């Protein structure tokens with residue numbers, strides 16, 4: 537195939553890292569590609585919290601317009617930033633091999649101690665999941681909303697708005713900030729967002745099937761795919777975009793899939809978590825079952841309260 541695959545991406549450094557990563561995976565299978573940078577609403581609106589402008593499509597709409605017109609063949613995203621249901625006409629065709637999924641604390645200071653109530657600490661983050669989880673386990677830690685790309689967040693931290701940042705390992709690692717990672721948070725407490733650490737490839741349902749097959753063979757990591765299928769099925773039932781503090785992590789051992797996930801109230805006073813396992817071929821129903829269990833034990837009310845709070 538001599539068609540040059542056009543990869544659409546946002547222009548942030550993390551987004552470009554993801555696009556180059558996909559370009560490398562394609563190249564390893566002899567497929568040529570080029571990168572097309574597309575600015576999205578989410579890149580332009582920096583002064584309003586994502587939770588408030590509505591998470592739906594702010595980072596994806598413009599990319600989908602270009603997919604629909606055929607100006608690009610695929611769009612590359614952080615899997616965790618993807619809505620649980622895509623607009624009609626689009627699909628996620630591949631998930632790249634997942635990076636370490638933990639959240640981390642990043643700082644220039646070596647002595648960040650988030651467990652000690654005697655030590656005042658201000659953490660910068662913009663994720664409702666991370667804020668609510670901190671309130672649940674470490675209520676003495678203060679948080680401040682820090683938005684923008686990683687480089688912007690670090691300069692805000694350096695200007696003194698917070699002592700450290702609470703982030704995904706994947707992003708910090710990809711941007712080369714391993715030296716500044718001072719804690720790796722536990723998966724039991726800081727259970728990650730659905731999809732954290734994987735890159736998702738989106739296409740129009742009208743993408744040439746032969747081209748699609750080649751892209752999937754080059755980029756899709758099957759184990760990651762099963763895990764994300766279960767996590768995203770869970771998210772879909774909760775109708776949770778990235779602004780809702782839900783979390784889920786599926787793991788795979790041979791053919792057996794296990795998912796642990798739940799929801800935490802914004803105040804941090806309630807946190808529900810359950811576990812379901814089964815065969816990997818049942819990934820979607822395992823994710824749905826988790827949602828049923830979470831709803832049945834009070835998660836439905838927590839979700840309602842969160843939605844009405846965010847709509848205010």
Ligand SMILES: NCc1[nH]cc(CCC(=O)O)c1CC(=O)O
Pocket residue numbers: 614615616617702703704705706707708731732733734735
């Ligand atoms: N919501 C922003 C976002 N989307 C993906 C990543 C990191 C990379 C990943 O988890 O795949 C981040 C930054 C963060 O959460 O710290």
